[in-house]
Amino acid sequence: MEKEIFQRSKMEDLIKRRFFYDISFSIYGGIAGLYDMGPMGCAMKANIINIWRKHFILEEQMLEVDCSILTPEPVLKASGHVDRFSDYMVKDVVTQDCFRVDHLIKAHIEKLIKGNSSDTLLPKSGGHNGDSHVKSSSNFEISNGDIRKVNQKDYIGTDKSVDKIYLVKEYETILTQLDDYKPAQFQELIRKLDIKSPVSGNDLSAPLPFNLMFNTNIGPSGLIKGYLRPETAQGIFVNFKRLLEFNQGKLPFAAAQIGNAFRNEISPRSGLLRVREFTMAEIEHFVDPSDKSHPKFEEISTLKLKLFPAQEQLNGGIAQHYHIQEAVDKKMIANETLAYYMGRIYLFLTKIGVSADKIRFRQHMNNEMAHYACDCWDAECLTSYGWVECVGCADRSCYDLIQHHKATGIKLVSEKALSQPIVKEVTEIQVKKEYLGKVFKKDSKDVLLYFSLLNEEEISILVKKFEEEGKIKITLPANGRDLEISKDMIYVKRYEKKLYVEEITPSVIEPSFGIGRIMYSVLEHNFKMREDDKRTYFSLPSSVSPYKCSILPLSNNSSFKPLIKILSKSLTALSISHKVDSSAGSIGRRYARTDEIAIPFAITIDFDSLVATPTVTLRERDSMLQIRANMDEISQLISDLCDDKITWADVQILYPQFVQQEATKSFD
Incomplete structure (x- = not known):
C-alpha cells in the first residue's frame, strides 16, 4: 500500500471546523500573527503545559x-x-507592504536553485542513482560537493550546464552566510538578483532595521x-x-x-x-x-x-x-x-x-x-x-547576570567557600565627596556606580591615564551621558582584604520552549485519515487529548439519562475530562465526531446497560475496537489507561470484545 500523502489543507480545515484555534478578530477581517485558542486548543495547550510542568519543574x-x-x-x-533585537525589512515602494529581507532573499534563492537544478547533466554511460561520486557536466564532475575539471568527451552537456553548477553553489554559499549580511550587502543582493515584491512585483526599498x-x-x-x-x-x-x-x-x-x-x-x-x-x-x-x-x-x-x-x-x-x-x-x-x-x-x-x-x-x-x-x-x-x-x-x-550587574550595581553572584582564606590586594577609585553634589549633582549616584563596577585591569588603565593626562572622559551606564573627570576629583585607595569565600557569576543553561510550535507539530504528526471512508481525526496521546473520553447513549431513550449522570459523576471524581454527546445521528457518526477532537476512549450506553448489573462498551479511537465491561469499573479502567498503568492490549485480554456498531459501515 502506498504511503498516505499528508494533506495540510484537510488538517487545517479540521482544526478550524472543530475550533482548535483560529485567527483572532476574524469577524473584523483578522490580524496576521494573532490567534485565539478554542475549547479544544485551550484544553490541549493546558495539557501540554501540565505535562511540561511535571516533566521539568516537578x-x-x-x-x-x-x-x-x-x-x-x-x-x-x-x-x-x-540595541540588538532587530530584523531587517524592505518595503514595496508603491504599496508600502513590508517583508523581512532575509526570508525574502532565501525564498527567492531557493526558487533559483530549484530552477537551475538539471536532470540532463548526466554522463554518456555508467553511474547509477545514489552514487556519491556523479559526473555532472561536460567539463566538471562533482564529488562530495567539490567541482573539478574532467574530459569533455565523457559527457553530454554545454557551457550553460557548467554555469548552472557554479550558480547553484554560489546560491548555497549565500544561504549559509545570510545571517551575517549587513544592509548594504542585502541591498546589493536584491539588485543583483533583481528581487521584486512577491505580492505586486514592484521595486523594493533599501533594507531598514526594525526592532521586534x-x-x-x-x-x-x-x-x-x-x-x-x-x-x-x-x-x-x-x-x-x-x-x-x-x-x-x-x-x-x-x-x-x-x-x-x-x-x-x-x-x-x-x-x-x-x-x-x-x-x-x-x-x-x-x-x-x-x-x-x-x-x-x-x-x-x-x-x-x-x-x-x-x-x-x-x-x-x-x-x-x-x-x-x-x-x-x-x-x-x-x-x-x-x-x-x-x-x-x-x-x-x-x-x-x-x-x-x-x-x-x-x-x-x-x-x-x-x-x-x-x-x-x-x-x-x-x-x-x-x-x-x-x-x-x-x-x-x-x-545576562553581568549585564544587569553593570546596569544596577547590584551583585548577582553566588559565594563559594575557599578551602583556605586568601589575602587580596584591592585598588579602588574613590570620588571626593565635595565634588559629588557640587559638580555632578543628579549624576552623582551614576558616577559612583561607574567607578564601583570597574575591575582591577580597568582601574589600572584609568589610574595611568589620570597620571599622564590629568583627566578622563567617562560614559555613565545608566543614561549614556558623557562626563569629564579631572585628577583632583578622585583619589586612589589601596588596601589588603582577607577573603574566606570566592564570588562567582553563574553560567546559565537555558532550554526555551515555544508551546505553539510544539502544539502544531504534535497536531501534524498525529493527523490521520481512515482508509475506508477518508474521515479525518487526530490520534493524540490520551495525556494530551482535550477530553479523555466521551459518553454516548445509543439513543435519546429517557432510561439512559440516570446512567449518564452516574458515569459523569464517577469520571469527574477521578479528574477525567469527558464530553457527553446525546445528539441525534447514528452512533457511528458520533464516534467520528469524537475522533475528530482526538477523544481516545468512548463509553457507549446501550440497552444491555439497563439490566440489574449494568454494562457498557468502551471503544478505543485508533483501532476502533470495543470491549464490554461493568459500568461500575469503567471509570477506573479509563483512568488507568490515561495514566499508562495499563495498555489497550492488556484491556482486550481482560475483557470480552464487543462487535462495534461501525462494523455496518452505516454512519448516516
Missing part, C-alpha cells in the same frame, strides 16, 4: 516564578534587546518607557538574588517560568509557527562556570539523539544519531548540563506525541549564534513546512 525540583509582562526599558537595554519589541508607556505621564517582554527569561535574571537566597545560596539550581511573550514580526506566517504573541516555557539553570557537570547525566547518557553539528552543516553533511555520552566525549555538545537538557527535551517531545523520527537537534553556526550564547542547539521538528525550531537549548554563559 521532576527536576525547579523554582517556578511568574513575572510581569510589562518590562521597563533599562532592563531590556541592559540585556541587549533594545512592542513598545509602550507605563503610567499616565508617559515618562516611563517600556516594552511587552520579548522573552520570559529576563524576569528570572533580575530575581536571581532572591531565588539564590530561597535556594539557601547553593548552586546549581534551576528556575522556570511559563507565560506569554511578544514579538512584532515583520511578516508573520505559517499559522502558529510565526506569530506575534505566543506562550513560552523557559528554564534558567544556574551553574558554576568551572563545573558544568550534571548529577543526573547518567540517566540519559545512553539515549540516542539525531544531531546536526555546525561543522556537518558547513561541510554539506547530514544529521546522524549519536549517544549523548559520545557527543559529550567528542566535545560536540559543550557540557553535561547542556546535553542533559537536550535528552530531557527529546523525552518530553516524544511523550506528548511528536514523532521520534521527526526530531533532530541542530547546532547553531557562529553566524547565527545569539549575542549571549557560547553554544546552542535547536530541537527541530519535521513538518510540512520543513524543519521547524520548537525548542532552543543554549549555554548563555554569564552574560
Whole structure:
C-alpha cells in the first residue's frame, strides 16, 4: 500500500471546523500573527503545559516564578534587546507592504536553485542513482560537493550546464552566510538578483532595521518607557538574588517560568509557527562556570539523539544519531548540563506525541549564534513546512547576570567557600565627596556606580591615564551621558582584604520552549485519515487529548439519562475530562465526531446497560475496537489507561470484545 500523502489543507480545515484555534478578530477581517485558542486548543495547550510542568519543574525540583509582562526599558537595554533585537525589512515602494529581507532573499534563492537544478547533466554511460561520486557536466564532475575539471568527451552537456553548477553553489554559499549580511550587502543582493515584491512585483526599498519589541508607556505621564517582554527569561535574571537566597545560596539550581511573550514580526506566517504573541516555557539553570557537570547525566547518557553539528552543516553533511555520552566525549555538545537538557527535551517531545523520527537537534553556526550564547542547539521538528525550531537549548554563559550587574550595581553572584582564606590586594577609585553634589549633582549616584563596577585591569588603565593626562572622559551606564573627570576629583585607595569565600557569576543553561510550535507539530504528526471512508481525526496521546473520553447513549431513550449522570459523576471524581454527546445521528457518526477532537476512549450506553448489573462498551479511537465491561469499573479502567498503568492490549485480554456498531459501515 502506498504511503498516505499528508494533506495540510484537510488538517487545517479540521482544526478550524472543530475550533482548535483560529485567527483572532476574524469577524473584523483578522490580524496576521494573532490567534485565539478554542475549547479544544485551550484544553490541549493546558495539557501540554501540565505535562511540561511535571516533566521539568516537578521532576527536576525547579523554582517556578511568574513575572510581569510589562518590562521597563533599562532592563531590556541592559540585556541587549533594545540595541540588538532587530530584523531587517524592505518595503514595496508603491504599496508600502513590508517583508523581512532575509526570508525574502532565501525564498527567492531557493526558487533559483530549484530552477537551475538539471536532470540532463548526466554522463554518456555508467553511474547509477545514489552514487556519491556523479559526473555532472561536460567539463566538471562533482564529488562530495567539490567541482573539478574532467574530459569533455565523457559527457553530454554545454557551457550553460557548467554555469548552472557554479550558480547553484554560489546560491548555497549565500544561504549559509545570510545571517551575517549587513544592509548594504542585502541591498546589493536584491539588485543583483533583481528581487521584486512577491505580492505586486514592484521595486523594493533599501533594507531598514526594525526592532521586534512592542513598545509602550507605563503610567499616565508617559515618562516611563517600556516594552511587552520579548522573552520570559529576563524576569528570572533580575530575581536571581532572591531565588539564590530561597535556594539557601547553593548552586546549581534551576528556575522556570511559563507565560506569554511578544514579538512584532515583520511578516508573520505559517499559522502558529510565526506569530506575534505566543506562550513560552523557559528554564534558567544556574551553574558554576568551572563545573558544568550534571548529577543526573547518567540517566540519559545512553539515549540516542539525531544531531546536526555546525561543522556537518558547513561541510554539506547530514544529521546522524549519536549517544549523548559520545557527543559529550567528542566535545560536540559543550557540557553535561547542556546535553542533559537536550535528552530531557527529546523525552518530553516524544511523550506528548511528536514523532521520534521527526526530531533532530541542530547546532547553531557562529553566524547565527545569539549575542549571549557560547553554544546552542535547536530541537527541530519535521513538518510540512520543513524543519521547524520548537525548542532552543543554549549555554548563555554569564552574560545576562553581568549585564544587569553593570546596569544596577547590584551583585548577582553566588559565594563559594575557599578551602583556605586568601589575602587580596584591592585598588579602588574613590570620588571626593565635595565634588559629588557640587559638580555632578543628579549624576552623582551614576558616577559612583561607574567607578564601583570597574575591575582591577580597568582601574589600572584609568589610574595611568589620570597620571599622564590629568583627566578622563567617562560614559555613565545608566543614561549614556558623557562626563569629564579631572585628577583632583578622585583619589586612589589601596588596601589588603582577607577573603574566606570566592564570588562567582553563574553560567546559565537555558532550554526555551515555544508551546505553539510544539502544539502544531504534535497536531501534524498525529493527523490521520481512515482508509475506508477518508474521515479525518487526530490520534493524540490520551495525556494530551482535550477530553479523555466521551459518553454516548445509543439513543435519546429517557432510561439512559440516570446512567449518564452516574458515569459523569464517577469520571469527574477521578479528574477525567469527558464530553457527553446525546445528539441525534447514528452512533457511528458520533464516534467520528469524537475522533475528530482526538477523544481516545468512548463509553457507549446501550440497552444491555439497563439490566440489574449494568454494562457498557468502551471503544478505543485508533483501532476502533470495543470491549464490554461493568459500568461500575469503567471509570477506573479509563483512568488507568490515561495514566499508562495499563495498555489497550492488556484491556482486550481482560475483557470480552464487543462487535462495534461501525462494523455496518452505516454512519448516516
